[in-house]
Amino acid sequence: MNEKELVLEVSELTVNYGATSALKSVDLFAHKGEIVGLAGPNGAGKTTLLETIAGFLRQKEGDIRLFGTQINEFPVLKRRMMGVVLVPQERNNFPYMTVSENLDVGGIINCKDVNKRLIEEVYQLFPVLHTRANQLAGTMSGGEQRMLAIGIGLVSNASILLIDEPSTGLAPKMVTRLFETLGSIKELTGKTIVLSEQNIGVIDIADRVFGIEAGEVRFCEKTEDLDRDIIRDLYLGK
Amino acid sequence: MNLDAGITGIIMGGVLSLPVLGIAVIYGMTGITNFAIGTIGVFCAFMTWTFFSYGTVVGILVGLATSFVIGYVIQWFLLTPLSEKGGDSTLFFIVTICIGLVFTGLTRVLFPRPNISLLLPRMGTVRILGVTTSGLKIFAFFFALSVLFLIRLSEKHTNIGKSWRATSQNLKLAKTVGIDTQHVFAWASSIGCMLSFSGAVFWAALYNVSLMSGWDLTFLGFIIAVVGGIGNIWGGMLSALLMGMVMSYSGHILGGMWQSVVLYFIVILVLIISPRGILGSERSL
Amino acid sequence: MNDHYKKLGTLLALILPFALIGKVGYAQWVIGYVYLFLIQGYVAWFLFFRTNQPFFGYSVTMALGAYSTAILTGIYEWPLVLGILAGGVIASAVAMLLFLSTSRARGFYLSMISFLLAIMFPMLIDALRPITGGRNGIYFRGLRDMWSRGGLFALIVGSTVLAVAFLFWLMSTKTGKTFTLIAENDDLAQAVGINTFKYKLLAYGIAGLISGLGGALYVNYIGFISSIDVGVFTTTYITFIPIVGGSQLCYGPILGALIVFLLPDLLVPMERFMDIIFGGVFVAIILLIPGGIAPGLERLVKWAYKRLVRRRHDCIKPETQL
Numbered sequence: 059m060n061e062k063e064l065v066l067e068v069s070e071l072t073v074n075y076g077a078t079s080a081l082k083s084v085d086l087f088a089h090k091g092e093i094v095g096l097a098g099p100n101g102a103g104k105t106t107l108l109e110t111i112a113g114f115l116r117q118k119e120g121d122i123r124l125f126g127t128q129i130n131e132f133p134v135l136k137r138r139m140m141g142v143v144l145v146p147q148e149r150n151n152f153p154y155m156t157v158s159e160n161l162d163v164g165g166i167i168n169c170k171d172v173n174k175r176l177i178e179e180v181y182q183l184f185p186v187l188h189t190r191a192n193q194l195a196g197t198m199s200g201g202e203q204r205m206l207a208i209g210i211g212l213v214s215n216a217s218i219l220l221i222d223e224p225s226t227g228l229a230p231k232m233v234t235r236l237f238e239t240l241g242s243i244k245e246l247t248g249k250t251i252v253l254s255e256q257n258i259g260v261i262d263i264a265d266r267v268f269g270i271e272a273g274e275v276r277f278c279e280k281t282e283d284l285d286r287d288i289i290r291d292l293y294l295g296k
Numbered sequence: 297m298n299l300d301a302g303i304t305g306i307i308m309g310g311v312l313s314l315p316v317l318g319i320a321v322i323y324g325m326t327g328i329t330n331f332a333i334g335t336i337g338v339f340c341a342f343m344t345w346t347f348f349s350y351g352t353v354v355g356i357l358v359g360l361a362t363s364f365v366i367g368y369v370i371q372w373f374l375l376t377p378l379s380e381k382g383g384d385s386t387l388f389f390i391v392t393i394c395i396g397l398v399f400t401g402l403t404r405v406l407f408p409r410p411n412i413s414l415l416l417p418r419m420g421t422v423r424i425l426g427v428t429t430s431g432l433k434i435f436a437f438f439f440a441l442s443v444l445f446l447i448r449l450s451e452k453h454t455n456i457g458k459s460w461r462a463t464s465q466n467l468k469l470a471k472t473v474g475i476d477t478q479h480v481f482a483w484a485s486s487i488g489c490m491l492s493f494s495g496a497v498f499w500a501a502l503y504n505v506s507l508m509s510g511w512d513l514t515f516l517g518f519i520i521a522v523v524g525g526i527g528n529i530w531g532g533m534l535s536a537l538l539m540g541m542v543m544s545y546s547g548h549i550l551g552g553m554w555q556s557v558v559l560y561f562i563v564i565l566v567l568i569i570s571p572r573g574i575l576g577s578e579r580s581l
Numbered sequence: 582m583n584d585h586y587k588k589l590g591t592l593l594a595l596i597l598p599f600a601l602i603g604k605v606g607y608a609q610w611v612i613g614y615v616y617l618f619l620i621q622g623y624v625a626w627f628l629f630f631r632t633n634q635p636f637f638g639y640s641v642t643m644a645l646g647a648y649s650t651a652i653l654t655g656i657y658e659w660p661l662v663l664g665i666l667a668g669g670v671i672a673s674a675v676a677m678l679l680f681l682s683t684s685r686a687r688g689f690y691l692s693m694i695s696f697l698l699a700i701m702f703p704m705l706i707d708a709l710r711p712i713t714g715g716r717n718g719i720y721f722r723g724l725r726d727m728w729s730r731g732g733l734f735a736l737i738v739g740s741t742v743l744a745v746a747f748l749f750w751l752m753s754t755k756t757g758k759t760f761t762l763i764a765e766n767d768d769l770a771q772a773v774g775i776n777t778f779k780y781k782l783l784a785y786g787i788a789g790l791i792s793g794l795g796g797a798l799y800v801n802y803i804g805f806i807s808s809i810d811v812g813v814f815t816t817t818y819i820t821f822i823p824i825v826g827g828s829q830l831c832y833g834p835i836l837g838a839l840i841v842f843l844l845p846d847l848l849v850p851m852e853r854f855m856d857i858i859f860g861g862v863f864v865a866i867i868l869l870i871p872g873g874i875a876p877g878l879e880r881l882v883k884w885a886y887k888r889l890v891r892r893r894h895d896c897i898k899p900e901t902q903l
């Protein structure tokens with residue numbers, strides 16, 4: 059893996075909300091075509107980390123590099139043009155637009171034909187979205203909205219997709235399917251995916267897992283070498 | 297005679313619906329109620345009046361361009377940065393009123409006369425149901441109506457329109473999928489100011505426009521927007537027509553003094569009974 | 582503790598103009614005028630910021646107080662004291678009624694109801710011209726007949742100090758603490774079993790009463806009131822007072838009132854440019870000094886203190902972060 063291109067590199071990142079710091083000197087990296095999992099209990103700082111990478115929050119200290127370029131002060135839009143797209147944890151669709159309009163907007167900066175192809179692919183991955191194409195996004199069930207959110211992320215044709223807790227609110231069966239889907243997306247498109255997850259199943263698809271707790275990285279392991287006990291300790295305490 | 301008042305009301309509502317649409321567009325998009333757009337519209341109408349001697353079209357184009365630039369600049373440099381710093385509706389209320397004051401002042405200082413009226417072609421006369429009105433009034437009404445349809449159509453069917461709706465529904469997601477929301481905001485503000493300007497031009501052609509008319513335009517536009525469900529442009533149009541009728545008939549029956557009192561009274565009542573306005577608002581604060 | 586000193590200092594500063602009692606003239610008149618609006622400014626500070634109720638109808642409550650007094654005493658020949666009290670009570674009742682009737686509205690819509698009332702009220706006065714005088718206004722002798730100018734001035738200053746002291750005292754009682762809790766987190770307050778409805782009603786009642794009494798004093802001091810004096814801009818300017826001055830600090834409204842009501846007076850020679858300067862200055866203050874003038878001033882003083890005093894003592898303590 060080491061010879062692969064380093065796509066995202068976060069070093070010694072510190073982020074504050076007012077006086078309290080939510081991230082303390084966090085390091086993170088992702089290679090091209092990898093799925094990187096962020097594991098950690100509630101309030102660990104996963105959302106904060108992803109939002110800082112996407113540009114919605116500003117770091118107090120530390121560096122974020124994308125394809126080797128330092129992007130510390132880049133606004134959201136510029137990062138998006140470089141290929142970073144965030145699928146937020148909540149409020150992740152346009153509630154008064156139909157499903158198909160949501161997907162259109164997701165790929166708004168793509169060429170028309172690229173967009174069409176991507177939307178077709180999303181419909182194949184999530185047939186529900188196809189049958190619901192003309193329903194308002196806000197009226198769909200929680201699980202369907204999750205799928206739509208990921209669909210928007212896929213249509214955006216990002217080279218680095220940041221997905222915040224894709225499995226919340228999904229039935230266990232759906233979670234397994236979702237993870238399979240993400241795995242196949244990686245295989246098919248060679249996208250880099252960073253996803254935060256509370257569900258332990260994430261280690262089945264991730265290439266690398268970063269364990270985060272109380273704003274600090276506790277461990278960083280390739281999934282092959284990962285000892286399930288440390289994950290358990292992370293969530294349950296020693 | 298009663299029919300006369302009805303038609304006057306509809307036409308008044310049609311003209312008023314232009315600033316109402318302006319307020320609705322800006323609010324729907326940016327979440328800011330802009331209390332300056334009436335005075336900005338009147339300022340630009342004075343610009344039109346200044347350039348009127350070069351021809352009607354030149355005058356109107358100058359006014360349109362000015363209102364576009366003003367709308368764009370205040371949104372880009374003032375309102376968007378403020379809202380990114382987390383400004384609330386009270387702050388915007390105060391700031392936009394201050395901007396309105398500045399434009400009232402500019403109108404006072406820059407133009408030689410405190411009130412103007414524009415001589416637009418009268419476009420003949422039209423008889424509807426036995427009542428005679430000037431073609432210009434009818435034109436004003438249909439102009440407002442077609443602007444409404446144009447906005448609605450482009451929202452539905454163009455990419456730009458979709459990115460507008462996306463921005464108003466979920467700013468964060470819109471940003472992350474690559475919509476230049478800052479430009480969207482600035483455009484919305486510009487279009488709002490241009491709509492308010494066209495309202496002011498028709499007002500100046502049908503009645504006359506003075507320094508303080510900007511505030512009347514703002515407040516009338518604002519209450520009508522609130523009654524329709526602020527941000528909801530169909531509601532805005534409907535309530536503009538209704539309120540035009542209310543004003544016309546109450547003026548007719550109770551006399552001019554009571555016209556506005558009745559209007560505001562009804563508006564307050566609507567707000568107390570159905571706070572979201574008659575058609576509700578997509579964007580709620 | 583620090584807060585106590587600030588409140589005490591504020592009251593002391595408010596008493597200062599007593600020194601001018603003997604000096605009848607323009608300066609005294611203007612200070613009285615500013616104080617009349619300072620009362621309203623403090624009401625806005627209390628209701629809008631301390632209890633977080635979106636009320637924009639200060640010109641309405643003030644006008645209700647003024648007109649009630651003028652009409653009841655001037656036309657129906659009530660005794661003056663009764664007229665003034667009636668002004669306060671009527672304003673208070675209307676404020677509470679407004680609160681009661683708006684229980685269905687939320688947030689922005691709520692604030693707009695009172696704002697629309699403020700737009701409507703002068704029109705109503707115009708429409709009721711036979712009684713109220715409309716735009717031409719009514720003249721009212723009231724206290725002006727009985728008291729000297731200095732006495733009237735002292736009354737205004739004294740009442741302002743009293744009203745402000747009352748509001749400070751109120752905010753330090755248990756009721757005031759409850760107001761603060763409701764302002765900060767309405768849901769939490771309800772969850773811990775506070776009857777927020779009752780407290781809000783009380784807040785409206787108190788604000789209406791003080792504002793109405795202030796209005797009654799206004800018409801006694803100025804001797805005249807018309808619909809133009811209580812227009813929309815009056816209410817807007819009153820809300821400006823705490824915002825511009827600094828809504829979080831107890832002396833913010835004083836600075837605010839000085840700027841909002843004294844600045845136009847100083848600008849009279851440049852009347853043509855008044856709107857531009859006025860609007861421009863406010864936008865600049867809001868943009869450049871977040872939180873208003875008072876916190877800005879405090880930051881400046883702290884900074885200057887650090888710069889000047891610290892350096893002299895050559896202090897090498899580690900900098901503590903705010």
Ligand SMILES: Nc1ncnc2c1ncn2[C@@H]1O[C@H](COP(=O)(O)OP(=O)(O)OP(=O)(O)O)[C@@H](O)[C@H]1O
Pocket residue numbers: 075080098099100101102103104105106107147256
């Ligand atoms: N806007 C905010 N203001 C203040 N503190 C915040 C804010 N957002 C998050 N925090 C705090 O920062 C810490 C990290 O929050 P974050 O949302 O990143 O956690 P998370 O790992 O995503 O948790 P979850 O799994 O519950 O989504 C938490 O302690 C949270 O309370």
Ligand SMILES: [Mg+2]
Pocket residue numbers: 104105106147222223
């Ligand atoms: Mg999270």
